[in-house]
Amino acid sequence: MHIPDGLLSNNINIASAAVSGGLFYYFNGRLAKTIDDAGLNIAGALTAFVFAAQMINFPVGFGASGHFLGASLLMIALGAPLGFISMSVILVIQSLFFADGGITALGSNIFNMGVMGGLVPFFIFSGLNGAVGAFKTRAGFSILAAACAWISVFSASLSCGLQLGFSGVAGVKTILSTIVFIHCFIACAEAAIVFVLLNFLTAVRPGLFEKYYKSFEDKPAETAAANR
Amino acid sequence: MNFAIKSSVIKNSFYIIIAAAFVAAMFSPLASQNPDGLDWTIEKHSPAGPENSSAGDAEKSKTEEGGEPGYFIFGDYKTPFIKNESVSTVFSGFAGIVLILIFFKFYPLAARKNASSSRPGAGDNLCR
Structure with missing residues (x-):
C-alpha cells in the first residue's frame, strides 16, 4: 500500500505530511520524557521484523498480492508513541533506500499506515481491551488483536482509496470499492498473521504484554481500568 | 498506561525477534510477483x-x-553489486534490518538531548 510519487495531488500530500509530521513530533516529545533503553531494544527488533516481513508478498487471488502491514502489531506491543515512531521509521527507510513509496508521498503513506492503519485500530483495541472482560484472557487478547489487525488494513485502504479518488486517479466511489474490496482479503491474512504471532509471543514471552493482561489476571476489571 | 517492560524479558526476546527478522528476509525471494x-x-x-x-x-x-540510477541504493529491494536476484533481495533485506537497528541505537541519544533541553513537566518524571 506504499503510494509512489506523482500519484496524489500536492494538496493531499502536504495536508497528510502536516498531520503525520505533527503526530511524529508529538509522540517523539512524549517518548523523550519516558525513554527507556530496554523498551527501545525490543522496539528496534520488532520494527526490523515488521520491515522484513513486509518484503514477503503473498497472493490473495484476483491476480493481486498483499503483504503484512504490522502497524497494529507494533502499536499493541510497543504502545502508541513508540509504535507510531517505529512505523514511521520503516516507511522512511523504505522510501529513502528502497524506492518503496514515494518521498513526496511519505506523509500520506505515514498517515495511511501509521495513523489509519496503526493508531485507529490501536485505540479501538485499548478501549475494548480495558472495557470488556472477555478480552482479558490470553485467547480473548489475541482474538481482539486479530480483529484490530483486520480493521487496520481495512481503514488504511479506505484512506488510501479516498486520497487516490480525491487526487483524480479515478472516481472516488470506483476506486474505493476496488481498493477496499481487495484489501478485505489482505486484511484476513494480516489478522491471521497477527493472531499467530501474538499467540506465540504471549506464550514464550508473556512479560512483553504484561501491560495488557498481567493486570487483568491479577486484579479485577475495575481496578485495572482505574489504574490506566 | 504503563509500558515499562522487565529487562530480563527484553534481553531474550530481542535476539529471538532479530533472528525472526533475518529469517523473514531470507524468505523474501519467495514473495509473490503479482501486483500488490x-x-x-x-x-x-x-x-x-x-x-x-x-x-x-x-x-x-x-x-x-x-x-x-543509483539514487535509491536498494531500489526495488535489489542490492546493486549482487547479480543473483535472490541473494540481492535477501541482502537488501538484511541491510534494511541493520539500518533500523542503527536508528534505534542512536534514537535514545537524540531523544534524551531533546528531552533535557525542553522538559517543562519534569516534575511528573522524577524517577528517571
Missing part, C-alpha cells in the same frame, strides 16, 4: 492499461534505466 493491492487497483482503473499506468511510470522512473 494498491498497484492492482491502479492498474484496474488506468485507462491505458497496466503498462502505462501512472503508478507503473513512477516505479520505473525510480528503479529502472533512464530514471534516477
Whole structure:
C-alpha cells in the first residue's frame, strides 16, 4: 500500500505530511520524557521484523498480492508513541533506500499506515481491551488483536482509496470499492498473521504484554481500568 | 498506561525477534510477483492499461534505466553489486534490518538531548 510519487495531488500530500509530521513530533516529545533503553531494544527488533516481513508478498487471488502491514502489531506491543515512531521509521527507510513509496508521498503513506492503519485500530483495541472482560484472557487478547489487525488494513485502504479518488486517479466511489474490496482479503491474512504471532509471543514471552493482561489476571476489571 | 517492560524479558526476546527478522528476509525471494493491492487497483482503473499506468511510470522512473540510477541504493529491494536476484533481495533485506537497528541505537541519544533541553513537566518524571 506504499503510494509512489506523482500519484496524489500536492494538496493531499502536504495536508497528510502536516498531520503525520505533527503526530511524529508529538509522540517523539512524549517518548523523550519516558525513554527507556530496554523498551527501545525490543522496539528496534520488532520494527526490523515488521520491515522484513513486509518484503514477503503473498497472493490473495484476483491476480493481486498483499503483504503484512504490522502497524497494529507494533502499536499493541510497543504502545502508541513508540509504535507510531517505529512505523514511521520503516516507511522512511523504505522510501529513502528502497524506492518503496514515494518521498513526496511519505506523509500520506505515514498517515495511511501509521495513523489509519496503526493508531485507529490501536485505540479501538485499548478501549475494548480495558472495557470488556472477555478480552482479558490470553485467547480473548489475541482474538481482539486479530480483529484490530483486520480493521487496520481495512481503514488504511479506505484512506488510501479516498486520497487516490480525491487526487483524480479515478472516481472516488470506483476506486474505493476496488481498493477496499481487495484489501478485505489482505486484511484476513494480516489478522491471521497477527493472531499467530501474538499467540506465540504471549506464550514464550508473556512479560512483553504484561501491560495488557498481567493486570487483568491479577486484579479485577475495575481496578485495572482505574489504574490506566 | 504503563509500558515499562522487565529487562530480563527484553534481553531474550530481542535476539529471538532479530533472528525472526533475518529469517523473514531470507524468505523474501519467495514473495509473490503479482501486483500488490494498491498497484492492482491502479492498474484496474488506468485507462491505458497496466503498462502505462501512472503508478507503473513512477516505479520505473525510480528503479529502472533512464530514471534516477543509483539514487535509491536498494531500489526495488535489489542490492546493486549482487547479480543473483535472490541473494540481492535477501541482502537488501538484511541491510534494511541493520539500518533500523542503527536508528534505534542512536534514537535514545537524540531523544534524551531533546528531552533535557525542553522538559517543562519534569516534575511528573522524577524517577528517571
